[in-house]
Amino acid sequence: MAMHPSAIIEDGAEVHASVEIGPWTLVEAGAVIDAECRLESCVRIYGGTRLGPRNRVCHGATLGSEPQDLSFTPEHGLPLTIGSDNCFREYVNISRGVKSEAGTCIGSRNYFMAFSHAGHDCKVGDDNILANTATLAGHVELAHHCFVSGQVAVHQFARIGAYTMIGGLTGVSKDIPPFMIANGQRAVLVGLNLVGLKRNGFTTAQRARIKAVYRLIFRSGQRLEEGLHEAKQRYPSPETDQIVAFIEASERGVAGFG
Template sequence: MSIHPTAIIEPGAELHPSVAVGPYSIIESGAVLGEGCVVESCTRIYGHTRLGCNNRVCHGVTLGAEPQDLGYTPEQAKPLTIGDDNQFREGVNISHGVKSATGTRIGSRNFFMAYSHVGHDCSVGDDNVFANTATLAGHVELAHHVFVSGQVAVHQFCRIGAYVMLGGVSGVPKDVPPYVIASGQRARIIGLNLVGLRRNGFDQARRAHIKAVYKLVLRSGLRLAEALTRAERELPGPDTDAIVAFCRASERGITGFA
């Protein structure tokens, strides 16, 4: 274990012997850091935080901080649970949970650029990218392989589907279904996330199928419930199932096309 002499590791913190901690960092009692984690300078890892293996925590990061909720009291605290192989770049801030038993959850292989923020009780999947200052409010559910561009703000309780790209400086007030690009002050769908789909192995036939599903579901003029039923019947397949299930589970409403 490599611990800089100016770092503060409180009694009760659990660090794997391979963990490295840089100067002036603080790791509170109750925090757990798995094998291969690297904590750089001037970071603070609060006691409700659990990190898996091989996470990199860069300068000035705060993990497991109190939620930015005016009604918060310490006895409400729930955990922040983080998977493996994530990178948290300079100034990232992630709140611990407060209202759900599982707290705030971060998956694996996510890349958080400088000053991005994840609010309390969010659920973030795997292989996502958060550009500089991207922000999730509380209780947001973000799937996997999502690109959240710079200065994006996602409203509390929104859901973001898999393989979505959120365009820069966008405000997201509704659920964004899988496979699309959404952009704008009040974000609207502007097309499929073709680059992201190609990079993740979606061939032309599969992309055309997804496009046909969205043409029926969101651009046919049908009521959503009827369009979803027709999509299941006329365009069956796993991508159809994913879109239909996402839309049927929506409580905030589905983002439409521009």
């Protein structure tokens, strides 16, 4: 193990022999750090945190810290579980869980830029990017292949579907369905995330079908239930199923077009 003399690993922490640990870093008892992780300077990994292999944690980041929830007490703390190949840049903060059984869950290959935050009991999928100071409140669900721009604030319990982009300085108070761009002081849909869809291999036909589905659901003048039903009949596809299932499962309501 390549460990700086000033670093501290408490008794009861499990750290793989291949992990690199920089100066003034603290790994608390109860933390588990898998192979080939790199913990840089002044990092703190709290007890109850599990990092999968090949994660990079940069200067000043804190993983598994006490939830910012006034009802929290240490005996009710739940874990933070992190997959593989994530990058947590300077001063990122991820809270441990407090209310959901699985605690806070971060998937794999995510990139958290400096000062970004995921609150307690969040569920973050794979291949997402959170830009500087982007903030997910507690219980937020972020699917996969999403781009959350700088200084975005996502309300607790909101859901963000796959392949979405949230514009900078946006406040997200309702669910954002898959494949879309959302923007504004209170987020509204402004169109398809065409760049993101192209980069992730969606064909011209798929993109056209997604656009037609959203036009039918939101622009046809029908009641939402009618639009969802007709979309499934007229445009059968995995993308349509994903859109309809996301909207039908919404409890906060889904953002519409501005």
